Amino acid sequence: MLKYLGLDRPFLLLAKKLLFSVVRTHVMSDGLQSLGLSPDKPVVYVLQRRFLSNILVLDKEVSAAGLASPLAELTHQGVRESRAFFFTTRAERWFGRSSNVGYSPRLARLVQAARNRADFDVQLVPVNILWGRTPDKESSIWKLIFSESWAPRGSLLQLFTILLHGRQTLVRFGQPISLKELVTDTEDEERALRKIARVFRVHFRQQREMAIGPDLSHRRTQVEGLLETESVRAAISALAAEQGGGASAMLKAEEKARHYAWEIAADYSYPVVRVFHRFLTWVWTRLYDGVELSNFETVTGVAPDHEIVYVPCHRSHIDYLLLSYIVYQQGLMIPHIAAGANLNLPIVGGILRRGGAFFLRRSFKGNPLYGAVFNEYLHMVIARGNPIEYFVEGGRSRTGRLLQPRPGMLAMTVQSFLRDSNRPIVFIPVYIGYEKLFEGRSYVGELMGKPKQKESLFSLLMSVRELKKNFGKVHVNFGEPIKLAEVLGQSHPEWRNEPPLEESRPAWFTQGIRELGQRIADGLNSAAVANPVNLVSLALLATPRHAMDEDQLVAQLDGYRRLLSAVPYAARSQLTAMDGRAMVDHCEKLRLIQRHPHALGDVMHFYPEDAVLCSYMRNNVLHCVALPGLIACLFSRNASLSREQLANLTRTVYPFLRAELYLRWQPDELEAALDSYLAALVEMGWLSSSPGREGIFHAPNLNSDEYAQLALLGQAVRPALVRYFISLSVLTQQGSGVVSTDELEGLCHLLAQRLSLLREFNAPEFFDRAIFRTFITTLKQAGLAAEDEAGKLTFNGAVRSAAAESRYVLSPDVRQSVLHLTRLDRPTVEQALARLASKS
Structure with a gap:
């Protein structure tokens, strides 16, 4: 490596100019400002691979954040260092062999100062820099050589990598670590250095795995490995015995198992992912006004030491493309996606497979060999640390409501975890909310009784026409992580001591799957985003003719915002920042509602063909207003009710509403939720309480605007x-x-x-x-x-x-x-x- 430490400023400026003519960096975090750095202690940056390009990238991002350059001199408490960074590895030769071993001399001096001086400490900030991303694949020597991988590389390979992948350079700053805390209680400097080296070795390994995934073998190797597993061999032998036994039957059974494995397995290809990324960037620009992302830090917080299972709601075929795009854009390894065999179309299936999709049939019933092959494949993917994604609803919702979680994929995931629970599994619910639905027209047809349309290459090509339309914004919100071990522990504390599962599943396993499905459904609803289209649909569909005076509609929408702001459905739920007037204007621009001019005030109403479709959008967030809607419904029929009457009536209806809409409150939480909504409705003027009679609530005057608004809220349920x-x-x-x-x-x-x-x-x-x-x-x-x-x-x-x-x-x-x-x-x-x- 070049000995850049003594280089003068003109050379560094020239090197920067040359480097950033081909390099574009993407900081995959909120940047240095979010790290909470202490102004009283200097910062020392920690890099893994010893390249001048890494230092120049680091210097650029640090300077952009307004902090002292890592190339500047560090002076603190009498300790002076010429630079404020060090590497965890030593110099690389041109072809990747380390020229020497040992610890950074600068790190050794800092450790010595921290151990010997009570007032000396620095903040160590690890910085991960990835030049292009791809897992190792035996099938492509070029990707192995020139993309970011697990293999060490020399300066020559680094040069080619910069030229080929410089525009895909990812930078992630880690949380600061106190050097003083690391070296405290160590017996000598050698042990302190080993401890620090171990800490950063683990950190950089986890960060690299998050971004490029674990090592992958060729698909053919995967397939042949599946056929050698115990469960698949047993299924092959059983099928051969059914067909009369003998060598010929065994060969036919093996060939069938091999066919199933090829039918199922993904064939991840980094070039295809890159093409997908470029193509989808263009598609989102054509289709949507933007993609709003919330709570992605949920994922980065658990990714280093958990196997991630993304479990999004399923509203559209866009869902899995959008989620993979976001995960890739945020610098993490895209998930392997469980896709229905109906999507394994000519040409399209191969492209999806190279983008990480693996295919499964809707039912394994009556085909134990297929079930054994699929189970082993899923276990292999999970055991290797690949994130995966599947839809617990099974299919796309045609009504906008969350569908009953299906136990199939959940059960297979849990079975895999029970076989090998060394790496914990965490489920991440992902709420995806659209303002207009790509498949909207076909959904309306199915709801009106038309047969479900089968996927085909022709229907895919015909859908290109939709690219001319505007579908508004998409909202993607990541829910609270659900740790599988905790769910199993709640349903069966002794699950770790249970013997391996046989074909018959014990009651505790079935109960655990049911509880997991319920938790995921609750997590999806708790991450709901109430967008303008949801709220406008909620208001207009509550009227007999799906029409309202504009000012009345604005007031109703503002009322919904006040209610959902005062009592959010859940901590992670999101609410549009638009006021009522802005929501009406937004939906009018999307051609979801139209204006009928009138001398006494304009009337807003749906286009005739859109009322049913907007019921879909309303149903996306119906659960957010179900409980206050029930209260409103009761008061629209009763002038006064006591708190006790309200509680009794709510308890009668709530189990059915909860089962239908997957409401989040447990029965013992219902009373507190009821009180919160009552207080909010009283504050809004939609209800009133008797000053002299505690616990008695009254509906507004029948002729008041407040009563009309309360009645519209009640119409939702x-x-x-x-x-x-x-x-x-x-x-x-x-x-x-x-x-x-x-x-x-x-x-x-x-x-x-x-x-x-x-x-x-x-x-x-x-x-x-x-x-x-x-x-x-x-x-x-x-x-x-x-x-x-x-x-x-x-x-x-x-x-x-x-x-x-x-x-x-x-x-x-x-x-x-x-x-x-x-x-x-x-x-x-x-x-x-x-x-x-x-x-x-």
Whole structure:
């Protein structure tokens, strides 16, 4: 390496000019300002690889932050050093061999001063500089040589790396470490130096793994390794035995296993990732007004010592492209993504596979060999430290609500962890919120009864037309990390002492998977972002004709902002910074709402074809207003209620709302949440309390603006309450032990469908069968209903009591309509169910 320490300033200026003509640096953190450096102690920077280019990059970023240059002299408490940095490795020769070994002389002198002087200390700041990023791949010698990797490199290779990858130079500053604290309690200077070397060796290894991932072998090696694992060999032998045994059957079974492995395995390619990055940068610019990112420090905080599993909500095919793009942009290794086999299209499948996708079939049932190969592949990916990503909902939500978490991938991940729990696993919920949906039109068609459209290369090419449209902003918010070991410990404290899992899963394992799915769903909802489109949709869809006076709409939106600011749904939830007027203007520019000029004030309303689509956007954040919406619904039907009445009615309804919308409050947290919302509604003037009668609350005057605003808030949850009343009315009308779960679900679906035609409920999701299925399941879990030996639903008096309490929340005409529809005799019921079955 050049002995730059004695070089004069003109040479350094020339070197900088030449270097930064081809180099562009990206600081992957909030920079030096966020480190909380003490002004009383000097800073000494720690670099790993000993190159002049690294020093020049460091000097540029430090100077940009307004701090003293690492090339400047360091003077503190009588100690003087010519420079304020050192390397953890010694000089490299041209072809990567270390010319000598040992510790930095500057570090040795600083350690000696820190040990011998009580008043001497410096802040050590590790700086990781990566010139291009790629995992090691045996299939490409050029990537191995010229990209950032685990192999040592000499000055010649560094020169080629700068020329090829200089514009992809990542810089990350680590947290400052007190030298005094590191050397305290060490017996001698040699031990102190070894300790410091170990600390920074671990730090730089973790940072490198975060950015470029662990070493990867060639895909063919991966496949052949999978076929040699114990579980896959057992599955191959079992299949061969079923086919008659013998060498020929064994060869056919092995070939089938090999075919499955090739079908599943990713084939990560750094050049493809780079092309993806360039292409997606162009796509986001064409499609969106920007991508707003929140709480990414969540990921960087756990990435060094955890295996990360990203679990985003699934609203669009854009989701996995967007998340990988963000992770790459933030300087971390992109995840391996579990993609449905339906996306393994000609050409497209190969490109996705090289971008980190691995493919799985929707069901492994009846194919133990495929299940064994996939399980082993997933375990291999996790064991090697690759971050992974999958959607716990299974498929894309067609209604905007969070779907029931599916246990498949969660169970396989937990099984892998139980086999090898040395590296802890952490799940990161990722909320992705759109202002307009790329697949919006197809979703509306499916909700209206059209068959689901299959993915194809043709449909992908046709979607290019959408690039001409403006889809607003995208909001990506990273939720609270969920540590798998903690979840297992809560459901089964002795999980570490359990024997290896057999084919039959014990009750504690199933319970742990259920609890993990619930925690992830809660985490996704807790990271929700209430954007302008969500709130405008929430307000307009609450009106009969989906239209409002502009000033009234602005006031309603400002009210929602005040409520969600006063009582945020969760600590990580986000709220738009726009006021009501700005939200209306924003949605008008997106062509989501239109203005009808009028002499008495303009009227804002949806475009006729967009009302159903906007119900999707409303449902993204419906859980954020569910509890205050329930309170508002109660007061829109009752002039006064006591705190005790409110609590009793809320406790009756809450389990069903929580199951449907994945509300975050546990039953013992409900009272405190109720009090918080009551206080906020009173502060806003949407409710009032009696000065002389503590615990009594009143609705506003019927003719006031406040009452109108309260009623619109209540309308957000009223359709859900109507569905509950339909279910309870059908069940009680038919009688205990008469209908099965499937029959009740089908009847409720038909009746809700008919009621939506008669009373103009504003979305096909009102009669979604899945929602009724969730309600019936919750009835069973709450002990209000059960199945007898014949599979028929039985219930107790509590069901009739719950149905009777609908008078507190539903208007008489709605209750009468539901009761009229549910008075069906058994022949009519059987005929309706038969017609429904024939359509299915």
